[in-house]
Amino acid sequence: MRLATFNLESLDLPPKSKIPIELRAEALRPALARLDADVLCLQEVNGQHVPDRPERVLLALDMLLEGTQYADYHRISTTGPEGIGVADVHNLVTLSRFPIKSWREVEHELVPPPMYKMVTAIPPVSKPEPILFDRPLLLAEIELPDGRLLTVINLHLRAPLAAAIPGQKQSPFVWKSIGGWAEGYFLSAVRRAGQALELRLLLDQLLAEDPHRLIAVAGDFNAEDHDTALRITIAAEEDTGNGALSPGSFILLDRSLPADRCWSVLHHGRPQMLDHIIVSRSLYGYFREIEVHNETLGDELVGFGKGLRSAGSYHAPLVAEFAL
Numbered sequence: 110m111r112l113a114t115f116n117l118e119s120l121d122l123p124p125k126s127k128i129p130i131e132l133r134a135e136a137l138r139p140a141l142a143r144l145d146a147d148v149l150c151l152q153e154v155n156g157q158h159v160p161d162r163p164e165r166v167l168l169a170l171d172m173l174l175e176g177t178q179y180a181d182y183h184r185i186s187t188t189g190p191e192g193i194g195v196a197d198v199h200n201l202v203t204l205s206r207f208p209i210k211s212w213r214e215v216e217h218e219l220v221p222p223p224m225y226k227m228v229t230a231i232p233p234v235s236k237p238e239p240i241l242f243d244r245p246l247l248l249a250e251i252e253l254p255d256g257r258l259l260t261v262i263n264l265h266l267r268a269p270l271a272a273a274i275p276g277q278k279q280s281p282f283v284w285k286s287i288g289g290w291a292e293g294y295f296l297s298a299v300r301r302a303g304q305a306l307e308l309r310l311l312l313d314q315l316l317a318e319d320p321h322r323l324i325a326v327a328g329d330f331n332a333e334d335h336d337t338a339l340r341i342t343i344a345a346e347e348d349t350g351n352g353a354l355s356p357g358s359f360i361l362l363d364r365s366l367p368a369d370r371c372w373s374v375l376h377h378g379r380p381q382m383l384d385h386i387i388v389s390r391s392l393y394g395y396f397r398e399i400e401v402h403n404e405t406l407g408d409e410l411v412g413f414g415k416g417l418r419s420a421g422s423y424h425a426p427l428v429a430e431f432a433l
Contacts, residue, residue: 113146114327116424121155136421150263150327151202156195164194185212201247216245219310231276264328267300305338324389373425377410395431
């Protein structure tokens with residue numbers, strides 16, 4: 110079984126997208142074909158309006174997958190406001206060759222929104238407000254050919270970009286004060302760590318139901334190995350200090366990649382591994398290999414500086430193979 114994750118980076122249609130979907134498809138379809146995935150977790154899939162439909166649908170994704178092996182896969186996605194249709198931007202989508210027996214979204218189900226009063230807002234705020242997560246976790250229970258269930262959690266954690274602070278921006282990427290930027294960066298980190306905590310509590314809940322559960326977590330963590338979000342998710346013995354808890358720790362599969370290949374994003378010349386596949390110990394027993402397809406990646410900051418939008422993605426896809 111091949112399980113993959115791929116951040117498509119705002120897959121959309123004009124006019125919101127500056128690149129026609131036909132050109133994006135020319136770049137993305139070969140990457141999807143090379144993955145040859147049985148289960149595929151996608152991030153940043155935008156929703157579109159179509160005539161006579163009040164809710165948004167995944168039209169751009171349908172056009173991308175047309176004619177590929179994934180067109181007939183079972184599909185689930187995160188939903189839009191009030192559970193209707195899909196959201197306008199950054200939906201999570203999980204595709205599976207095998208039947209999806211059940212699925213659900215998890216958002217502030219296990220971790221309530223932290224309350225925080227901004228200190229640099231202009232004008233000053235009078236009371237604390239909730240810090241809401243950007244996206245839910247998308248959990249799927251997939252039935253393998255032998256009848257066993259595979260739990261797959263697709264996720265996209267908050268990016269390490271400063272969150273907006275009222276009155277502290279001159280333009281989308283220009284701040285009025287260092288303090289305002291610093292507080293925005295702090296709030297971004299709180300959201301990312303909070304999402305990771307909800308993921309960890311969800312994993313604990315799943316393992317309490319079945320200690321030998323086959324679980325894979327795949328997606329854009331916006332965090333590198335040993336960053337807070339990864340440490341919370343993995344719960345390594347050296348962090349908990351308790352060997353009796355080690356059966357509940359998870360395995361970061363990209364640690365098996367050669368050091369010079371272990372990167373999924375190129376940012377201002379610096380290779381970073383921000384996309385990951387993490388598995389339970391039971392699933393780890395079937396793990397055979399992992400690949401990161403980063404040969405064609407450009408530098409996202411150079412592209413942004415030149416006003417370019419990649420027809421492909423500035424994220425490399427990962428695929429792991431299991432002997433199931």
